[in-house]
Amino acid sequence: MEQRYHNSQKEVKEMNTAELREQFLVDELMVKGEIKFTYSHYDRVIVGGAVPTSGKLSLENFPMLRAEYFLERREMGVINVGGNGKIEVDGNTYEVNKKDCLYIGRGSKNISFSSASADEPALFYILSTPAHKEYDTKLMKESDATPVTLGAAETSNHRTIYKYIFADGLQSCQLVMGLTILNTGSVWNTMPAHVHDRRMEAYFYFDLADDQTIFHFMGEPQETRHITIHNNEAVISPPWSIHSGCGTSNYSFIWGMGGENQDYGDMDPVKITDLK
Ligand SMILES: O=C[C@H](O)[C@@H](O)CC(=O)C(=O)O
Numbered sequence: 001m002e003q004r005y006h007n008s009q010k011e012v013k014e015m016n017t018a019e020l021r022e023q024f025l026v027d028e029l030m031v032k033g034e035i036k037f038t039y040s041h042y043d044r045v046i047v048g049g050a051v052p053t054s055g056k057l058s059l060e061n062f063p064m065l066r067a068e069y070f071l072e073r074r075e076m077g078v079i080n081v082g083g084n085g086k087i088e089v090d091g092n093t094y095e096v097n098k099k100d101c102l103y104i105g106r107g108s109k110n111i112s113f114s115s116a117s118a119d120e121p122a123l124f125y126i127l128s129t130p131a132h133k134e135y136d137t138k139l140m141k142e143s144d145a146t147p148v149t150l151g152a153a154e155t156s157n158h159r160t161i162y163k164y165i166f167a168d169g170l171q172s173c174q175l176v177m178g179l180t181i182l183n184t185g186s187v188w189n190t191m192p193a194h195v196h197d198r199r200m201e202a203y204f205y206f207d208l209a210d211d212q213t214i215f216h217f218m219g220e221p222q223e224t225r226h227i228t229i230h231n232n233e234a235v236i237s238p239p240w241s242i243h244s245g246c247g248t249s250n251y252s253f254i255w256g257m258g259g260e261n262q263d264y265g266d267m268d269p270v271k272i273t274d275l276k
């Protein structure tokens, strides 16, 4: 498991392209036949990807967690963005197909991931946060989420938001998770941008054509920087940073947060004309 430590606002201002990418971009997340993890020290959120092919992939423990097993003191959210797949949690099997979300509660011990087809494998995107108590492991199908439409074609940000793990959805200790789908011709996400000093956020971009890119904007609202992102890559957003993107075509992304509260609406918006 790779570790990413904190960076101060002052430090980030001074970073060049390579340094920004090294600190905040999480690439090589979806690797066939592997589970990959990156441990961020912002709210101790672990970002991961699991791509099972012909066999099952089991969730292993990591010595750096100093735990008996991965979810001894943690909870986990998983969203599939690939082919049909299954997740087994302590003997129960859940069908987690594209855009379905499984919340896995603290205390769950034996977890494994599998794909229905090795040729079209499931792509499981994983977030894990520290948890103080156990909530039920529960599946939310895409069709059970309540979509909310935001933005407009005129401002190139017409998009639909699906919330899965949050105060009024799947219950968790602190994890918040969902996804956003941009309409064809819309390329801007999260504009107007916002910060939420109470929560870090991670974005995972998917369903972007292989020959396209997304300019992901980060940094303090008056000190913005960008990182270019390709399909199936994630980016870490410190609590004090904006997180917004503009693609060279439309795309979808999973957002997820850990921290002080689970109130999706807790955002301090930044006026578009105040961004620098
Ligand atoms: O704090 C919330 C997150 O930044 C995202 O949910 C925003 C988002 O998906 C969007 O506006 O498209």
Ligand SMILES: [Zn+2]
Binding pocket: 194, 195, 196, 201, 243, 267
């Ligand atoms: Zn946000």
